[in-house]
Amino acid sequence: MTVLLVILVLLALAAAGFVLGRQRALQLSGRNPRLLHSLPGYYGWHAALMTLIPALLVLILWVIVQPILVQREVTDTLPAAMTADRTALELTMADVRRLAGGLDAAVAGGQMTEQEAAMLRTEFTDVRGKLASVGVALGSDVNKDVLAAAQEYREITKTFSFWRAVIVIGAGVIGLGLALAWTKPDFWARNRVEAALMGLLMLASTIAILTTVGIVWSLFSESVNFFRQYPISEFFFGLTWSPNFRGGSELGFLPLLWGTLYITVISMVVAVPLGLFAAIYLAEYASKPVRAWIKPMIEVIAGIPTVVFGLFALVTVGPFLRDYFAQPLGLGNSGSSVMTAGIVIGILNIPFISSLSDDIINAVPQSLRDGSYGIGATRAETIKQVILPAALPGIMGAVLMAASRAIGETMIVTMGAGAAAKLSLNPFEAMTTMTVKIVGQLTGDTDFASPETLVAFALGITLFVITLALNILALWIVRKYREQYE
Amino acid sequence: MTDLSSAGAVPLRSVAKRSILTASPEMKRRNAVEKRFRLYGLVAIALSLSILALMLFIIVRDGSSAFVQAKLTFPVTLDAAVLDPKGNGNRDEMAKVTTVGYGKVLAASFASALAAKGVDTADMSAKDVAAMISKDAPGQLRQRVLADPSLLGQTIDVTVLAAGRIDGYMKGRVTKVTAQRDGNVTPEQLDLADRLIAADILAKKFNPQFLTLPDASDQRPEAAGLGVALVGSLYMMLLVAVMCVPVGVAASIYLEEFAPKNRWTDLVEVNISNLAAVPSIVFGILGLSVFINFMEFPQSSALVGALVISLMTLPTIIIATRSAIRAVPPSIRDAALGIGASRMQTVFHHVLPLAMPGILTGAILGLATALGETAPLLLIGMVAFVDNFPGAPIGGFGDPATALPVQVYSWASRSDPAFIERSNGAIIVLLVFLLSMNVAAILLRRKFERRW
Numbered sequence: 001m002t003v004l005l006v007i008l009v010l011l012a013l014a015a016a017g018f019v020l021g022r023q024r025a026l027q028l029s030g031r032n033p034r035l036l037h038s039l040p041g042y043y044g045w046h047a048a049l050m051t052l053i054p055a056l057l058v059l060i061l062w063v064i065v066q067p068i069l070v071q072r073e074v075t076d077t078l079p080a081a082m083t084a085d086r087t088a089l090e091l092t093m094a095d096v097r098r099l100a101g102g103l104d105a106a107v108a109g110g111q112m113t114e115q116e117a118a119m120l121r122t123e124f125t126d127v128r129g130k131l132a133s134v135g136v137a138l139g140s141d142v143n144k145d146v147l148a149a150a151q152e153y154r155e156i157t158k159t160f161s162f163w164r165a166v167i168v169i170g171a172g173v174i175g176l177g178l179a180l181a182w183t184k185p186d187f188w189a190r191n192r193v194e195a196a197l198m199g200l201l202m203l204a205s206t207i208a209i210l211t212t213v214g215i216v217w218s219l220f221s222e223s224v225n226f227f228r229q230y231p232i233s234e235f236f237f238g239l240t241w242s243p244n245f246r247g248g249s250e251l252g253f254l255p256l257l258w259g260t261l262y263i264t265v266i267s268m269v270v271a272v273p274l275g276l277f278a279a280i281y282l283a284e285y286a287s288k289p290v291r292a293w294i295k296p297m298i299e300v301i302a303g304i305p306t307v308v309f310g311l312f313a314l315v316t317v318g319p320f321l322r323d324y325f326a327q328p329l330g331l332g333n334s335g336s337s338v339m340t341a342g343i344v345i346g347i348l349n350i351p352f353i354s355s356l357s358d359d360i361i362n363a364v365p366q367s368l369r370d371g372s373y374g375i376g377a378t379r380a381e382t383i384k385q386v387i388l389p390a391a392l393p394g395i396m397g398a399v400l401m402a403a404s405r406a407i408g409e410t411m412i413v414t415m416g417a418g419a420a421a422k423l424s425l426n427p428f429e430a431m432t433t434m435t436v437k438i439v440g441q442l443t444g445d446t447d448f449a450s451p452e453t454l455v456a457f458a459l460g461i462t463l464f465v466i467t468l469a470l471n472i473l474a475l476w477i478v479r480k481y482r483e484q485y486e
Numbered sequence: 487m488t489d490l491s492s493a494g495a496v497p498l499r500s501v502a503k504r505s506i507l508t509a510s511p512e513m514k515r516r517n518a519v520e521k522r523f524r525l526y527g528l529v530a531i532a533l534s535l536s537i538l539a540l541m542l543f544i545i546v547r548d549g550s551s552a553f554v555q556a557k558l559t560f561p562v563t564l565d566a567a568v569l570d571p572k573g574n575g576n577r578d579e580m581a582k583v584t585t586v587g588y589g590k591v592l593a594a595s596f597a598s599a600l601a602a603k604g605v606d607t608a609d610m611s612a613k614d615v616a617a618m619i620s621k622d623a624p625g626q627l628r629q630r631v632l633a634d635p636s637l638l639g640q641t642i643d644v645t646v647l648a649a650g651r652i653d654g655y656m657k658g659r660v661t662k663v664t665a666q667r668d669g670n671v672t673p674e675q676l677d678l679a680d681r682l683i684a685a686d687i688l689a690k691k692f693n694p695q696f697l698t699l700p701d702a703s704d705q706r707p708e709a710a711g712l713g714v715a716l717v718g719s720l721y722m723m724l725l726v727a728v729m730c731v732p733v734g735v736a737a738s739i740y741l742e743e744f745a746p747k748n749r750w751t752d753l754v755e756v757n758i759s760n761l762a763a764v765p766s767i768v769f770g771i772l773g774l775s776v777f778i779n780f781m782e783f784p785q786s787s788a789l790v791g792a793l794v795i796s797l798m799t800l801p802t803i804i805i806a807t808r809s810a811i812r813a814v815p816p817s818i819r820d821a822a823l824g825i826g827a828s829r830m831q832t833v834f835h836h837v838l839p840l841a842m843p844g845i846l847t848g849a850i851l852g853l854a855t856a857l858g859e860t861a862p863l864l865l866i867g868m869v870a871f872v873d874n875f876p877g878a879p880i881g882g883f884g885d886p887a888t889a890l891p892v893q894v895y896s897w898a899s900r901s902d903p904a905f906i907e908r909s910n911g912a913i914i915v916l917l918v919f920l921l922s923m924n925v926a927a928i929l930l931r932r933k934f935e936r937r938w
Contacts, residue, residue: 218771305859443869
C-alpha cells in the first residue's frame, strides 16, 4: 500500500468516525442534545481527530525511520568494499535505489512479473538493456552485488510497507474505538477538540521559526563543508574570483562584494532622490484626487516581477547606455554593466522608498507644520527645515531597507550586470555580484563535494547576514523614531 | 526690561517704502525656491511614471508580435506509399515513419504548390526551398495524421509554421542585409518569401499555439510556446494556495487571538518580519539543500517550487491576515463571548467570517507576487529545458516543469533574437495574469469593504 492510499483510508475512517461519534452521542443522550456537554458535532470531530492524529503521527515517524532501517539492512548484504566510507556507501545506495525503482517500473509496466524481478541474475540477463527498454536508464552496467542488494531492498521495502499499512490503520482504528468508548453525555468533547485545534494553530505559527532554522542550518552546514576545503581567510580577503571545476580555483569574495556594493550605490543614487521627491510631492503638495491616482500608479512598479526589469535592462537600458554613453566616452563596449543594473534596480526601488517615506512624512504631526507656517516659512522651507529633519531617522530606515533589497536582488543583476568578477572603477564595465554567482554556481550540473559548488553557500550565508543586519538596523532606527511622537 | 528698551533703542533699518502687494527681492527668491522645490517633486513623479510607461510600451511593442506568426498555407498530398509503407493503415506501423518522412512529403507538396501557383523559385536548391518550412512542421503533421489515419492518400490544405528567419523577415527583425551574414537564411529565400506573400501562400496569422506548445530548441524559435510554463505556474499557484493560505491564516489567528505575550511569541513575530526581508535567492538555497538534497523531492518539479514559494509568501499572507483580523472590532468578540461562545467558537464563527474579505484580498495579492518570483526557482532546477508536459495532478506535481517568469528568463538568455520576442510575449501573458489578480483583489475589497 502506498502512503497516499494509507492516507486516503485514514481519511475515510475519520469521516466514518465523525458520523459514528455524533450518532453515539445523540443516542446516549436519548436524542436530546441539551443533555450533552458539547454540541453533537463536537463528538463527531473528536472521534475524527482521535482517528487521524495518532495514526498520522505514526505514519510520519514511520516514513522518517523506514529508509534508515532499510539502508542498514541492505548495507549488510553488500560487500564491505562498497560500503567502506560515506561517499562510496551513498553512491552504492543511490545505485541500489535507482535499480530497485527500475525493477518496480518494469513490474508496473508489465514487462516483468514479480517473480522475474526477484529472480533476475546478472549472469543470465542483460539487466541494463532490459531496463532501458522500459525507459529506465542506468548509468553503468549492473553489478551482481548491487542487483542482489536491489532485490533485497525491494523485498524489505515491500514487507515494511505492508506493516506500515497495518500499523497505521490499526492506530486509526484504536483511536476511533477509544473515542467512541469515551463518548458519554458528560464527556467534554468541545474542550478536547478545541485543544487539538489550538495545537494546530500553534504548529502553524512555528513554521516561520522552522523556516529560519532551515535557512540557517542549510547555509551553515554546507558553508562549514566549504571552509573545510577552502581557507576562510582566502575566501574573505581574496582579490581574485576564478572558479575552475578541475581544481585550483581562486574563490576570493572581495570582487563580488565590490560589484554588489557598486551596483547598490548606483541604485541608491537613482532611487533615493526620485523616491524621496515623489514622496514629498505626494505627501505635502498633491491634492487628494491627484494623490489617489498617482500613488497606486507608482506602486504598480513594485508589483512588476523583477524578471521583467531584468529583460528591460538586457534589451533596452544596456544597449542604450552602451551606444550613447560608454562607446562615445570610450569607456567600454559592454551592454551589461554596473550602470545598467544599478539604474534598473534604482527604478525598481523608487516605489519602495516613496511609499515608506510617504508614510513617515505623513506621521510627522501637523502641529509642526502649523508652527512653521505660522512664523512665515514657505512650504519648501517647512519641508526642508522642519519635516525632513523630523522624518530623517525614518527615511534613513527606508533607505537602508531599500539598500538591503538592492543587495539581495538577483534577476536584474543576472541579466544586466554581467558575469565577470572584476575590481574596477569604471561603471560601464560588466561586473558581477554575490547573487549572480550563487545562481551561477548552483545551476546546471553541480557536485556538492567540490568547493566550486559549495562556495555558493558561503556566499549565501554572507548575503543573509548582510541583508539581515541592514534590516535589523533599519527596523531599530524606525522604531526608535516612532516612539518620539506616540 | 533693559533688554527690551535697549532693543527698542536700536534704530530700525531703513526699509524702502513699498506696497505689501509687491514682493521684495528676498520674497521673490524664496518663492522661486518654493516653485523649484515643487517642480522637483513633479519631475520625480513624471520621470518614474514615464519609465514605467516606456517599459510597458517596449514590452507590448516587442512582445505582441509573438501572438502572430508567419504561416504557410498550401495543399499537401499525404502520399500513402511514404507514410504507410505496409499499406494496411495500422497505426503502430505508421508510427515507425519518423518526422523525416513527413518532412519529405511536406517539401514535395510545397514545391508542387509553388509550381502550381507559378511562383518562381529562381535557381534555389530544393533544400533551400524546403527550409522555408519550420523544422517543427513535420512533427505537427505527423501527429495530425496519426490521430486520423483516414487522411492518408488525400490532399488536404495545411497551415504550417514558416521558418523562424522568415517570420523574422515579415516582422522586420531580419533584413536582406543581415541575411547575407546569417548562416540560417539566404537573401534568395527572403526574395522567395516576398513572392510567396504575393501569391497568398505566406501570411502572418494569429498564433494561439504560443500559449499551448511546449518550449522548443534553439533552432526553432517559431515553435516555442508557453504551454509547459503555464501548466507549471498553474500547478505551483494551486499548491501555494493549498499549502500557504491555510497555514498563514492559522498562524495569524494564533498570533492575533490566542498567543500569550511571552518570549516565544516575540520570537515568532521577529522571525516573520525578518523572513519578509530575506532575499529570495536565499529561499532558493533553502529549497535546494532541504527539499532536494535532504528530502530527495524530485528536482525541477512544481512541488518543490511551490514549497519554496510558499515559505516566501507566508510572511506576506500572515501580515495581511493579521491586519484583517485586527480590523474586526472587539465588540463582536465581546458579544459572542457574552452569549456563551467559547473563544475558539468566537474566532471561527464570528471573527473569521468578518475578516474573510480582507484575508482573501491579501491572499490574492500574495499569490500575485508569488507568480512573478523567479530567482529561487532557478536554483531548484526549473530553468532546465522541459518540452514534455507534466502529468495530471497529483502525480504531475512531481514531474519536471517550468514556470512563466523562468521561461521569460530562459528565453532571454538564448542567443537568437527571435527568442527576445517570445520573452516579451511571455511577459505580456504574465502581466495579464498579474493585472487580473490585482483587479480581482481590488474589486473584492470594494465589494466587501466595511467600515466599523
